[in-house]
Amino acid sequence: MAKDSAREAGGPELRALRQDEWDNWYDTLIRAFGGVPEAAEERELWDTLIGFERSVGAWDGDTCVGTAGAFDFRLTVPGGASVPAAGVTMVSVAATHRRRGVLTSMMRRQLDDVREWGRPLAILTASEPEIYGRFGYGIGSFQVSAEIDTTRVSLSVPPGTDDVRLRYAVPADVIDACEAVYARRVSGRPGMLARLPGWERLGLLDPESEREGASPLQCVLAERDGEVVGYARFHVKPEWDGSGPKGFVRLRDTHALDPAAAAALWRFLFDVDLTSTVKTYARPVDEAWQYQVSDIRRCAVRVRDALHVRLVDVGAALEARTYQAPVDVVFDVEDAFCPWNSGRWRLSGDTKGASCERTTDAADLSLSVRELGAAYLGGVSLAALGTAGRVREVRQGALAEASVGFASVVPPWLPHGF
Structure with a gap:
């Protein structure tokens, strides 16, 4: 057929x-x-x-x-x-x-x-995480959500924050400037998606039915010397009780080119009139505000899975990335769903590049393609997967060596769903 x-x-x-x-x-x-x-x-x-x-x-x-x-x-x-x-x-x-x-x-x-x-790769976000492991997908990145009590939490900002100028703008009118900021950030963090034509519209999507009583989408630009160096898109939900205003800011999206610009935008979000809470969703696990707040416990931080990663072509996928420390390891890969990946692969690489080819050499590590997907973007440690019993060390020391090489200095982050 x-x-x-x-x-x-x-x-x-x-x-x-x-x-x-x-x-x-x-x-x-x-x-x-x-x-x-x-x-x-x-x-x-x-x-x-x-x-x-x-x-x-x-x-x-x-x-x-x-x-x-x-x-x-x-x-x-x-x-x-x-x-x-x-x-x-x-x-x-x-x-x-x-x-x-x-x-x-x-x-x-x-x-x-x-x-x-x-x-060489397939990626997804899962409505239910338990579904896709049996098809070889591993959880490759995580994200942070928070509800920050801005009446009790202050923000310590870095030098230069006061040099950043902020101004309101109509979101659709400044889409090109915002996309330029986003594009400059893409190569700096694993897990980010290069936005192809048409995808810029996702950030402007604003159906009234999904606002839950909050304002239409708002946008603030961060500028320095006439250049746009960051932006934040958000909604404001006004609310009052017997004690006065207790509205909240719901952050949709923010990107900045440097720490001062990012801090200026977050300080603005903390200070929006008539609000007492900033609600954030799907943010990087290492975002700077977490280290600038006065009381992280009053931020109600939650971590959950984000991007699920599947290596469709093990050799091509492992060759496509670099490794922060030299690696020379033979993986014995199990992949029942895509059997063309099964078998032994020798990965040799460093910060300049990598090769990954079939081999008959003895295995150093044994694992399934699911574990390779989880570790691929550098946010999940092969050593941690080893302690969970999901990676078996055949050659002593191989797990530690591979774990250091696979790690990423900057944790992976998926900036938006699809």
Whole structure:
């Protein structure tokens, strides 16, 4: 049976999504996530960004019962390279077709496609983290959320903060300036996505139905000597009780080119009139404000998983990044779902580059492709995975050596979902 239309025995038919099937396909996705309709502007954005040729539907007759898409991304890896990656998205199975192998069939088809496209990596954010480990995805980065009590917490800012000028701007009017700041930051942190044309609209998406009573999207620019060096996008929710105002600032997005610009923006967020809380979501685990606040306990910091990483081509993926200390290690890789990755690979690399080739040499470390995905961006230690029993050391000392090489000075961070 042709690849663009395949069916497991007795199961739904899998085929590439056609443009005239989009509404049916997308309605299936929305129903699987609870059935609450999206705002028209949000649906239109995803309609614009999704690649139909990279999306798969599972069909039971004329009924769509499963969805899976993939964006074409470039992902920053340790060393600063921008590596092609498939951004897996919009995965769902109709509740009427659970436990029939629909998800497994779509994941099988999708990873075969990603390999054919020549993408060494697949990445995703998971609605439920337990789902994707069996398909070889490992949690490769984490993110911080916080609710900062700005009536009890002060911020200590670095020298030069007062030299930064702040001004309000209409978000859509300064999109180019904000995107220029973002673009300059992408190569400096693993896990960041180079924004291709059209993706800048994601930061402006502002349906009233999702504001929960807060203001329309606001934007403040940070400038120095006439140059934009940072920005913050946010909402303000005014609230009062018998004691007075107790509104909050909900931060949507902020980026800055230097510590002083970042501090000026955070100080502004702390000082917005008639508010007592700053709520942040999906921020870097090492963001500077955590070390500038007077009382971290009153910031209600939470850490959760962010980017899940899957090595589709072990050799190409490991060669695409650099290593902060010299590594020369033979991995014995288990990958039942993508068996072309299974076997022994010799990785040799340093800060200048790497090679990773098949070998018959004795293994130094034994692990599954899931552990390689978790460690790939440098935010999860191979040594920690070893203590969890998920990496087995065959040659004494190999785990410590590889762990140092794989680590990243700057923790990985996914700046926005997809």
